Amino acid sequence: MPITIAIRIDKAGGNFFFMLQTSPGGIFLNLISDSDFMTNPRRRQLVGMQIRHDDMHSAPNGLRVLPRIGGMPIQPLQFRGQPALALTLPAGDRAVVALHGAHLLSWTTADGTERIYLSPEALFDGKSAIRGGIPVCWPQFNVRGSLPKHGFARNLPWQATPAADGQLAMTLRDDGATRAMWPHAFGLQLTVALAPRQLRITLDVANTDAAPLSFALALHSYLRVDDIAHARLEGLHGAPCWDSLRDLRYAETAEALRFTAEFDSVYTAPAAPLKLVQPSGTLQIAQSITCTETVVWNPGAALSAKLADMPDDGYRHMLCVEAARIDDNVTLLPGAQWQAWQELTVL
Numbered sequence: 001m002p003i004t005i006a007i008r009i010d011k012a013g014g015n016f017f018f019m020l021q022t023s024p025g026g027i028f029l030n031l032i033s034d035s036d037f038m039t040n041p042r043r044r045q046l047v048g049m050q051i052r053h054d055d056m057h058s059a060p061n062g063l064r065v066l067p068r069i070g071g072m073p074i075q076p077l078q079f080r081g082q083p084a085l086a087l088t089l090p091a092g093d094r095a096v097v098a099l100h101g102a103h104l105l106s107w108t109t110a111d112g113t114e115r116i117y118l119s120p121e122a123l124f125d126g127k128s129a130i131r132g133g134i135p136v137c138w139p140q141f142n143v144r145g146s147l148p149k150h151g152f153a154r155n156l157p158w159q160a161t162p163a164a165d166g167q168l169a170m171t172l173r174d175d176g177a178t179r180a181m182w183p184h185a186f187g188l189q190l191t192v193a194l195a196p197r198q199l200r201i202t203l204d205v206a207n208t209d210a211a212p213l214s215f216a217l218a219l220h221s222y223l224r225v226d227d228i229a230h231a232r233l234e235g236l237h238g239a240p241c242w243d244s245l246r247d248l249r250y251a252e253t254a255e256a257l258r259f260t261a262e263f264d265s266v267y268t269a270p271a272a273p274l275k276l277v278q279p280s281g282t283l284q285i286a287q288s289i290t291c292t293e294t295v296v297w298n299p300g301a302a303l304s305a306k307l308a309d310m311p312d313d314g315y316r317h318m319l320c321v322e323a324a325r326i327d328d329n330v331t332l333l334p335g336a337q338w339q340a341w342q343e344l345t346v347l
């Protein structure tokens with residue numbers, strides 16, 4: 001029976017991740033990635049290289065080989081027929097992420113409460129965007145450009161990559177399909193980090209091209225609410241706002257936002273975290289300073305009924321609060337990296 005063992009080698013100058021695999025043809029050591037593959041194009045060329053077991057004996061002295069499978073709390077699984085990975089903390093907090101789009105599908109805290117809305121009618125066909133969860137909208141937001149709505153990252157298969165304890169990571173690199181839509185070389189890594197009652201989702205972008213890279217981003221989180229009629233969002237009072245439904249610009253006057261109809265606004269992100277307050281508890285929502293906007297969206301009853309992949313009353317159980325960089329694109333010079341994150345904490 002084939003056996004696969006993940007190995008991390010810590011060495012001055014970087015970490016290397018390998019998969020040691022047995023097969024009828026022998027034992028193979030596959031280099032999966034190393035710590036600076038995102039920035040160093042020469043290293044990226046090594047990914048996928050195979051070393052036969054005989055070569056392992058010639059490894060330089062001084063390497064520490066650390067087995068990663070055994071204590072590693074990451075389980076591959078099928079989620080509505082699509083491949084996904086689950087990360088579970090000893091306390092019981094758990095996140096599930098699909099390889100399709102590196103799309104976070106579920107976050108449950110140790111008390112068993114689901115914190116993320118996923119539409120029961122979402123399409124899981126390995127091609128379509130998934131309704132709910134946390135879509136990664138990159139390199140375009142909405143229809144602000146010539147790419148498919150919200151870019152292509154949410155519609156493509158990502159690769160799992162080793163990550164630190166308590167984290168789960170996936171990568172996406174340019175290939176023929178992305179270059180046909182968007183002629184740029186890039187490396188993305190999405191990392192989900194779990195702590196008790198807290199989830200942080202981080203996107204690292206590397207420009208592996210010889211020309212500058214320009215892009216937008218939204219970490220489009222669908223936060224689960226018990227009933228939108230009894231939820232309020234605090235922290236946006238005074239923030240510059242563009243109400244996209246009425247095409248109006250103003251400074252937010254409400255102490256707390258309430259949602260009684262379709263709502264779709266882009267705010268200049270305040271420095272302090274937001275709070276989603278419900279009778280059942282409060283969720284704190286923070287985002288990196290690199291995300292200069294926060295998008296707030298609820299489709300309301302009429303649009304919810306029109307969305308084919310959402311139940312008619314789906315709008316009652318979700319509120320999107322998105323960490324975004326959309327008003328001014330990021331421009332990354334060749335070899336440069338950029339990071340964005342959103343952190344959700346149950347208070």
Ligand SMILES: O=P(O)(O)OC[C@H]1O[C@H](O)[C@H](O)[C@@H](O)[C@@H]1O
Binds near residue numbers: 142297320
């Ligand atoms: O239906 P989707 O392509 O997933 O987009 C869902 C929503 O995303 C964002 O929140 C935008 O501000 C909305 O205008 C859009 O309707």
